[in-house]
Amino acid sequence: MKIVTYTTQSIEAKIIASIRRKRRGCVVVPGDFLDKGSRRAVDLALHRLTKKGEIRRLARGIYDYPKSHPLLGTLMPSAETVARALAGRDRTRLEPFGAAAANALGLSEQVPAKAVFLTDGPSRIVKIGSMTIQLRRTTPRNMATAGRLSGLVIQALRALGKEHITPGRIEHLKRTLPAEKRRELVKDVKLAPAWMHTFLRELATEET
Numbered sequence: 131m132k133i134v135t136y137t138t139q140s141i142e143a144k145i146i147a148s149i150r151r152k153r154r155g156c157v158v159v160p161g162d163f164l165d166k167g168s169r170r171a172v173d174l175a176l177h178r179l180t181k182k183g184e185i186r187r188l189a190r191g192i193y194d195y196p197k198s199h200p201l202l203g204t205l206m207p208s209a210e211t212v213a214r215a216l217a218g219r220d221r222t223r224l225e226p227f228g229a230a231a232a233n234a235l236g237l238s239e240q241v242p243a244k245a246v247f248l249t250d251g252p253s254r255i256v257k258i259g260s261m262t263i264q265l266r267r268t269t270p271r272n273m274a275t276a277g278r279l280s281g282l283v284i285q286a287l288r289a290l291g292k293e294h295i296t297p298g299r300i301e302h303l304k305r306t307l308p309a310e311k312r313r314e315l316v317k318d319v320k321l322a323p324a325w326m327h328t329f330l331r332e333l334a335t336e337e338t
Contacts, residue, residue, distance in 0.1 A: 141167040142175040146184055155197040157188070157207050157215035188212070188258045209245035209263050210234075212256065216265060222251025223276040227266065231285035236306060237299055238290070248272055248285070271321065279311045280318035283333070284326065292325050303333055 144166045149158060163172045176193055179185045185193045186204075192212065197205045209230065217224045225231075225248040232238040244262040253267045275281030283303070287295055304312065315334045319327050 141171050142178055145172070145175050146179055149185060149195045152195065154195050155205075155207060155211070157192065157194045157211050158185075159191055159193070159215055159218075162215075162218070189256050192216070192256065192258070206259060206261070209261060210247075212258065212263050213245070213247045213265060216254065216256070216263075217247075217249060217251065222249050223273055224249055224265070225268075225273060225276045225281050225285060227285050228289045231282055232289045234282060235286045236302060237286055248276070250276070274321050275318050278314070278318065279307065280315050280321070280330075283315065283330070284318075284322045287326050287329060288323070295329055300329065300332060307333075 141163075145163050148163065148166075149156065152158070160169060160172045160176060163175075166172065167175070176185070176187075180187045180193065184195075186196050187193055188207070192215065194207050194211075196207075199205055210226065213224055226234050227246040227248045229238060229240050229242040230245045230247065233240060233242070243260065244264060246264045246266055248268040249265045250270070250273045251265065251267065254265045256263045275284060290299070312333050312335075315330045319330050322330055
């Protein structure tokens, strides 16, 4: 049987090639590269790449291939990009929660200092600069719509509260969300709180 050995340099080359294929702005964690070597070897390779300036260490075990802007300089990744990298490592699902959900749909201009995502995986809090990202473990019912428009809408409406769901906000969603996607909302009405049912059915109608 042929035994293949990997040097730190070869693992490093494989990792940076993989990162470059993902393109700038991507966020990665050591678990993404365990097919290329042992955890210790991967950690060492990521450390070397950080020292070379190829990648940036955002927090313990979290790195990015940073984007640059001609005026703003090196950019930070979005909270969702970081959260999805963490979820990918743990192979769990995510659902934006609270202000993060409302902001994603353009229902609020508030950019929360703490971005919360519901998950069916382990809870975790990560701080990157001034931004805090929390993965909050929740019930299977709350995750039943994860990854679908209905889940994002339900969480956004919950964050706003019934008294703040104005006709203007409903019209905004009708203008910005594709009609075929809005029609799918009725399939998940039963998974939403009872007070949301009328709003979800109204969103699912054709007229704008």
